[in-house]
Amino acid sequence: MYAAAEQRIHNVHTLTAGPARCADDWAWRVLEEIDYGLIVVDVDCEVLHANHLARHELSRERFMRTHGERLLGPSAWHTEQIVRGVQRAAQGRREMIVLRNGDLCLHVACVPLFNGYEQGGSVLLMLGRQNDTGNLALAFFSRSHGLTPAEEAVLKCLCDGLRVPEIATAKGVSENTVRTHVRSLRDKTGINSIRGMIQRIAALPPVVPMTLSIRRAAHRKSNERPAPAADPLPAPAAVGGGLRPGQSHTEALAARGTERTFRKGLLLIQEGDLGSTLFIVRSGRLRAYAADPQGKEITLGIYGAGEYVGEMSLDGGPRSANVETLETTTCSVITRETLLAYIAQEPAFALEMMARLIRRARLATESTRSLALIDVYGRAKRLLEELAGPPAADGSRTLRERITHREIASHLACSREMISKLMKDLEVGGYVEKREQRIVLVKGLPARW
Structure with a gap:
């Protein structure tokens, strides 16, 4: 037409x-x-x-x-x-x-x-617009704050003037689910009122997100006639001067993101959602986990400062796991466009990401093998020894981080009661004890229990 x-x-x-x-x-x-x-x-x-x-x-x-x-x-x-x-x-x-x-x-x-x-x-x-906030401005706002697609959908409904019951009916979910998303919106944006969020979006410069610009530029380039020869521009790798001495790729990439602080227990990533953001942990801890409809969970990994999560969905596919904060956590939120631009400037980072993905795939294979072939004690022994720090003067090893029986059970895909009984038996046997809220391996754990 x-x-x-x-x-x-x-x-x-x-x-x-x-x-x-x-x-x-x-x-x-x-x-x-x-x-x-x-x-x-x-x-x-x-x-x-x-x-x-x-x-x-x-x-x-x-x-x-x-x-x-x-x-x-x-x-x-x-x-x-x-x-x-x-x-x-x-x-x-x-x-x-x-x-x-x-x-x-x-x-x-x-x-x-x-x-x-x-x-x-x-x-x-x-x-004119049909409401106070444009859809593209809302998308820009959502990406800059690391909102999930579900949170963005709720925010759009709020911008359209819908209330929580109306949103729940329109989306076919419970009101509690909508309220959970609203709380997450407040935590991620740092704006306490819905009206404040709408005003912030309305005040954004009326420009389109980078993805649309890139897509249209590529479309134009494929249809344009060859341009006259011009003075060559600097290669992308020359822009910005590369890494500073002693600076890692993760630190350099984090500097390009938007830094956000999230409260303890906040769901940053929801399994199944379409995502386009990477979270680089600056301080605090994140837990990646999978859950079934009955609420049973298995922990896939704990990530601290210098590590990142969310890269598995940057291919355009859905999120493969849930990610929550275990404590107050500060992250640098990186959009897919920012990541691709950085890789174009620093190709070596693509190899670093590939190596990290291979390590995670290897750990996933080991975890699957353990679940299938090793009993609960064998899996608990392996986990405790992996988390333990170097030996002290008396030969004891203290776990590097505080971990509860519930968290151990989530790692091992078993019940908390089973872990509590096992840890009690090891404590009675003189193998483990608690010091300053941390588990200490007093001596080497036996091969079998």
Whole structure:
């Protein structure tokens, strides 16, 4: 429907009818970066350009549509309003028209694109939003705060004026689930009120997220004719100067993210959600785990400062596990676009990530083998010895971190009661004891129990 008008972009070199010429299609590219529906038409209502949001609105045909290259309305009344607004703007007057469709309405500002001393030329139609926050601004806000898709969906409903019961009904979930997402929104954004979040989103610059820009740029590049030779630009690796002396790739990448602090017990990542963020732990601890519908959990890993989680979903697939905070934790939230840009600048980091993924795959294989072939005591012995620090002067080894019987049971896929009984037996046997809330291996654990 709109292909003919799109084809004209490279043939049109002016936004005005006067001497102010545009040497390239940079003006159209500017329009593509703005999170408002924008349409440029001539005095006969022929479409010269429509940006991404305007094309979406035209495809819905609620208030406007195209016939060939001409901008019309879904009815004669709509067409009359559009033509009237464009004609008045062509005479140098700024005009506001209101298009209605049932209970919905769209405000359209008609702005002349010439200096006021000349007649005719082009007219810019600026489409109003249906709510206070644009969808792209909301997506930008969600990515910058590391929100899950479910949390973003709840936030969008809140921006649309829905209350918790209405959101629960619309999404087919319980009200408690919605309230949990709302609490998570407050924790991740640091904004206590819903109104404050909406105001923050509304105050964002009306620009599109980087993903859309990259996608459109790639599409343009594939359709553009070869450009004349120009002075070469610096290679991406030269930008930013690389790593500082002694700086790791993880530290350099973390510096490019948004730092957030999360309270203890907060669900950062939910299994099955589509995700596009990586969390680099700056301080605190995270636990990755899987759970069944009955609430039984198995811990897949504990991650501390300098480690990261969330990389498994950066291929566009769903999250493979849940991740929660074990204590107050500060993370640097990295978007997929930021990660890809960093890898383009520092290709060695891709090898580092690959090595880490291989190590995690190897640990997953070992864990599966242990669950299938080793009894609970054997698995507990292996876990305690892995968590224990170097031997002290008396030969004892203290676990590097505090861990509860429940957490041990979650690691080993068994009941807490079984672990409590096993640890009590080891304590009676003189193999383990508690010192300052930490488990201490007093002497080597026996091969069998």
